[in-house]
Amino acid sequence: xxxxxxxxxxxxxxxxxxxxxxxxxxxxxALTLHDDGFLTSRNLTNIVLQTAPATIMAIGLVFALSAGExxxxxxxxxxxxxxxxxxxxxxxxxxxxxxxxLGAGLAIGAFNGALVAYGRLPSFLVTLATxxxxxxxxxxxxxxxxxxxxxxxFTGLFGSGKLLSVPSLVIWTAIAVGIGHIxxxxxxxxxxxxxxxxxxxxxxxxxxxxxxxxxYVLTLCGGCAGLAGLLYAGRLQAAKYTLGESDLMTVIxxxxxxxxxxxxxxxxxxxxxLGSLLMGMLNNGLILMGLDVSDQMxxxxxxxxxxxxxxxxxxxx
Amino acid sequence: MKHLKxxxxxxxxxxxxxxxxxxxxxxxxxxxATPSSSVIVDDAVVAKVQAGGHKAALLWHDQxxxxxxxxxxxxxxxxxxxxxxxxxxxxxFDAAKQRSDIETAMAKQPDIILSxxxxxxxxxxxxxxxxxxxxxxxxxxxxxxxxxxPQDYAAIVTDDLFQMGKQAxxxxxxxxxxxxxxxxxxHDATYYVTNQRDNAFKATIEADYPDISIVAExxxxxxxxxxxxxxxxxxxxxxxGGIYVTWAGPAEGVLAxxxxxxxxxxxxxxxxxxxxxxxxxxxxxxxAAIVADEAYELGRAMAASAVLDLLGExxxxxxxxxxxxxxADNVVEGWKRSLNAAPPASLASQ
Numbered sequence: 001x002x003x004x005x006x007x008x009x010x011x012x013x014x015x016x017x018x019x020x021x022x023x024x025x026x027x028x029x030a031l032t033l034h035d036d037g038f039l040t041s042r043n044l045t046n047i048v049l050q051t052a053p054a055t056i057m058a059i060g061l062v063f064a065l066s067a068g069e070x071x072x073x074x075x076x077x078x079x080x081x082x083x084x085x086x087x088x089x090x091x092x093x094x095x096x097x098x099x100x101x102l103g104a105g106l107a108i109g110a111f112n113g114a115l116v117a118y119g120r121l122p123s124f125l126v127t128l129a130t131x132x133x134x135x136x137x138x139x140x141x142x143x144x145x146x147x148x149x150x151x152x153x154f155t156g157l158f159g160s161g162k163l164l165s166v167p168s169l170v171i172w173t174a175i176a177v178g179i180g181h182i183x184x185x186x187x188x189x190x191x192x193x194x195x196x197x198x199x200x201x202x203x204x205x206x207x208x209x210x211x212x213x214x215x216y217v218l219t220l221c222g223g224c225a226g227l228a229g230l231l232y233a234g235r236l237q238a239a240k241y242t243l244g245e246s247d248l249m250t251v252i253x254x255x256x257x258x259x260x261x262x263x264x265x266x267x268x269x270x271x272x273x274l275g276s277l278l279m280g281m282l283n284n285g286l287i288l289m290g291l292d293v294s295d296q297m298x299x300x301x302x303x304x305x306x307x308x309x310x311x312x313x314x315x316x317x
Numbered sequence: 318m319k320h321l322k323x324x325x326x327x328x329x330x331x332x333x334x335x336x337x338x339x340x341x342x343x344x345x346x347x348x349x350a351t352p353s354s355s356v357i358v359d360d361a362v363v364a365k366v367q368a369g370g371h372k373a374a375l376l377w378h379d380q381x382x383x384x385x386x387x388x389x390x391x392x393x394x395x396x397x398x399x400x401x402x403x404x405x406x407x408x409x410f411d412a413a414k415q416r417s418d419i420e421t422a423m424a425k426q427p428d429i430i431l432s433x434x435x436x437x438x439x440x441x442x443x444x445x446x447x448x449x450x451x452x453x454x455x456x457x458x459x460x461x462x463x464x465x466x467p468q469d470y471a472a473i474v475t476d477d478l479f480q481m482g483k484q485a486x487x488x489x490x491x492x493x494x495x496x497x498x499x500x501x502x503x504h505d506a507t508y509y510v511t512n513q514r515d516n517a518f519k520a521t522i523e524a525d526y527p528d529i530s531i532v533a534e535x536x537x538x539x540x541x542x543x544x545x546x547x548x549x550x551x552x553x554x555x556x557x558g559g560i561y562v563t564w565a566g567p568a569e570g571v572l573a574x575x576x577x578x579x580x581x582x583x584x585x586x587x588x589x590x591x592x593x594x595x596x597x598x599x600x601x602x603x604x605a606a607i608v609a610d611e612a613y614e615l616g617r618a619m620a621a622s623a624v625l626d627l628l629g630e631x632x633x634x635x636x637x638x639x640x641x642x643x644x645a646d647n648v649v650e651g652w653k654r655s656l657n658a659a660p661p662a663s664l665a666s667q
Contacts, residue, residue, distance in 0.1 A: 036403075046417075046424070049420075146436050146439050148462070232413055236416060236439045236442055240412050240439050243413060287418065288425060290403060290404065293406060
């Protein structure tokens, strides 16, 4: 009795809300929409496929927020990365296109990181500025044109392909979440990220190279956005300047609902995965319920508000 | 460009004119236009359609009063035919979201999808699953790249583009007494919808109004720059009698420029309804007329073309709905005819 009570008392509501919320909403949709195709393996797979780019962006953001930083520019990075890969692949082989896409993401991330770490500028303002900067660059890159991606190896690898019946987007998600979780939980870098986010001055005193950690997390954010851009380009078989534009709020909500603190020092890669899947499941389920578009937005907003309120209320104690 | 048809839209000049489709409007692949009035699901087959238990999904590019009117037109037609609307979505101009919306809606196994593909390139893959599943696809304005009629889609439905531009020219000319100078602000992009509307205005002025000359031409791609463009145009041509603006969003910027210059004589004509532009018109300001399309009729024709396709009947590849010239005198009827809704209270009370 006492042990059970202690266990219950020690249950971290902030970390747990995503598991409870995910399960509750899944059960709700499963019960109400079982005749509407929600539980079909095709539909459930679709949710994972549709959320793969957002999940990967969310992993980068978990690291940035945990270190006390934020990246608002990753949506723009997605478009630059996807367009870079698509344009380069019109003239060069696929590996060069992949390098161009990932390289663009990493380079922009490093640019953000250098300004924050060594320019000593706040990441919020730096990435707010670069969000606009790279959105503009994405528009000028191809003069607002969409670029088709015709390389079937690329669209298979990053979009519609399968390995042993497992869709490639699921594999990318699993790899990114697996590596992200291990690095976050079990490596020195992960520990340093949390230490910097918890108390940067104390981390500095204890010998952690705070500036370098900040550079790394923002570069990682850029790299994750770069990979997300490749996934979008593969999935749509095209790249467009609007890709990623609407992902910013979804990804931030997924990460926060997933138990990562906005002010640093605490986070969860698995939570971000579930947060991202939760967002996708809400989109999917509310459409299948037959709600009109405005009602879908209202219900989605209320559920996210509820989840975030529970998370943040716990944090503020 | 249907996404230009946002906000409420408005009122003005001649009388309610609607014109039948003209051969001048052509589809994205050069298809000849068929008037929407000839795309009808006959009462004789209604019972047969109703017995089919068909389902439809409306997968839009965005939300606006225009989309609401198209949805209403389609939904009413589907209701008449006993077809259930199982999903309505808005992609918010996000190509990836549009693809996800299609996948999600496919879980409900619709027989019909009505949609505005966000752009030909990205939508080609997005609609592939629905196309291969044999869903009857009726598209608003845009066509995914590589799609062939009739095997891949039922029809493209859009405005009578030439007629919209022509009616705008006629309205502006009437407001100027058939003489004077005109500025032409056109959409600076390769998009057949706006290009045909803009060029029809220019061609009509040049052919039908010998005493009116187009003295200034300026392309626009960013509506936020409209005020700057209009200011520059007025600086070089202070006696400009009229300005054609490619759609209502930038027309609001042009109106702001005229007001800032204290100019009450230069007339404006634009396309697609907008409450601020219409309000100026009903108050006797610079705006002479607004030419709009019949959005409700667009929705009805989309639904009808998809149903005819399901029935295996021949459907024309490119269907156009009539244009409506809205002036201060007919704002209530014009609004109703275009959007199937009463005009905003600010207009109705004028």
